[in-house]
Every structure is written in C-alpha cells, then in structure tokens.
Amino acid sequence: MSSNPSWGVVATIKAPTKDILNFAAYHLDLGASRVHVYLDEDDPVARTALSEHPNCSAIFCDDAYWHQRKGRPDQHQPRQSINATHCYRRATDVDWLAHIDVDEFLSSTHSISEQLAQLPDGVTTAQVRPIEALAPDPFNPPPEGQIWAKGCNTRPALRRKETLKIYPNFGEQLNGGFLSHVAGKIFVRTGRPGIRIRIHNAFVNGKRMANAHELTGMRLLHLHAPSWAHWRRSYRFRLQKGSYRAELTSNARQSQQKITMNELFSTIEESGGEAALQEFFTEVCVATPELREKLETLDHLHAISLDLDSKRNHHFPKIAQVVSNGQ
DSSP, X not given: OOSSOOEEEEEEEOSOHHHHHHHHHXXXXXXXXXXXXXXXXXXXXXXXXXXXXXXXXEEEOOHHHHHTTTSOOSSHHXXXXXXXXXXXXXXXXXXXXXXXXXXXXXXXXXXXXXXXHTXXXXXXXXXXXXXXEOBOBTTBOOSTTXXXXXXXXXXXXXXXXXXXXXXXXXXXXXXXXXXXXXXXXXXXXXXXXXXXXXSSOEEETTEEXXXXXXXXXXXXXXXXXXXXXXXXXXXXXXXXXXXXXXXXXXXXXXXXXXXXXXXHHHHHHHHHHHHHHHHHHHHXXXXXXXXXXXXXXTTOEEEEEOOHHHHHHHHOGGGHHHHHTTO
C-alpha cells in the first residue's frame, strides 16, 4: 500500500448550486483527490463547473441512468446506496472512498491521508464519528466564521447518562442529544470485490462489515440543524421521507420510552404546535451559553471553521459571480 494513500468522497445531491460547490470545494481544499457528485436533480451550472474541474466528476441521474439500473427507487436512501456502490466500483483513482452527504463536512486536525496510512493493510472500512452543528445563539453569537458543534460519548451507557444531564427536558428521547445519526460515516478501501456501500456501512457478498476501526483524528460535521429556519424548511420532508420517517426504529434505544423521532415530534406538535417545536429546538440545537458550558465540561463542544465562500471561489472561480448572485 502507498505510504500516502489518496482519498475521495462521493455524494448523491439535490441542493442549490452554491451548496453543491461548497461541498466539493471544501473537500478538495482538505486534500481529497476526487470528489464524485451524483446529481439527483440536474443542475447545469454545478454540473459544468464540476465536470471542468480536474479533480471532480458529475453524473446526472436522469431516466437513462436509472434505466440501466432497473429503475429509479422512490426513496432517496436506496438511490444514495446504488450511486455510492456504482462510484466505488469505478473508483480506480483513489485508495479510499468516503460516502457522505452534501450537508456533511469532514473535519480533521491533521492530514487525512496520513491517518488512512496508519490503518493496517487488512482493514477495509474505517469509521468517522459525527458531530452536529449547533444553531448560533442570537444573543451570544460565535466568533466570525466559526460554528459551534456538539458531540456525544461513543460508549452507549455513558452517552445515555450524559444526555439526560445535558438535555433535561428532552434527553430521555434522544440518542446523545442528536437529531440525526450518531453512527457517523465510513471510508472504504477501494479495489475490494463484492462490496456494496450503504449509508453508514458497507456489505461484502451480502454480509454487513463490522466498523472495527475508527479514525479518531477527524470528525464528520453534520449541518443537520444549523439554524431554526433551515431546520423548519427540512422538517416536513424528514417526517415523511427522511430521517424522521415513521418506519424508523427508536432513536434512544436505551430509553424506557423507546419512541421514534417521528413519534417525538408528533407529540411535541400536538402538545403546543410551533411554539413547542421551537422550545425543543432551543434546548437541543441552539448554542446557548448554558448548553455550551455543559458540553465543554464533558469535552463534547467543538469549534469549527469552514470558510466555504473563499474555498468555493478558489476552486470554482469562473462561476463565483453566478453563485454569489443567489443560485
């Protein structure tokens, strides 16, 4: 194996042009050799910009694309898995491939390539733990260009105890205080036969692979609820088809209540409507001084700087003005 393995990312994306190029530029700047974007909905501006960049690729998942794959699944989750597996099987230009989303950003204290190089040769997958972005407190905003984010304990029993302490009103129903996944995402070593990539795991010959190795020098920043407005825009879709949909299992599996996120939010809305939802959001998702103090005491508070505008303008200078004008 190369002493300095290359790595890339793949994502299936339906988002504004600016978000697509932010995602690509950020990871290129971080050291990705390749950024593969599967456009779930066509975006000619982003598609052209990515296609013209020597380290990016863009595939529009149109009817012809899905016809070759026996039809387009109705849910976006299987579309993501199919696209990631398609990319993996063609990924001869990188040693490792990470399957992440457009609102997820790898954050590392040192070279990702060096961290991957330290993994034993027989390791096929490596896990990256998530942190969730906090919405800025309007009365106590973060320093310019900085995002506060929350983490959680990797050990379920301690995570449970800490969650109840940090979030007194809603911790019982939450896993680590997260609204999204605590599993994180994985890097997969390329060139292995029989592998299919899912959202949080990989399968080989139909059998789920254990994520036995963790990349402790990096985190996956998830912009799941970076502001109240952003969260409310996504809320109904997530309830119906996304990460809060009814068929998913309980989020806080060690809770005595064991209710799903769908049941939790439905109950909150029924009890107090929009005001109750905002009360929940303030306790769990806003970087108030009180929440930051609790997180910092337990070493779960993270300060991240993304600097997306400058990175996007650097890597995609030809369309900087187009994106700045509102796309």
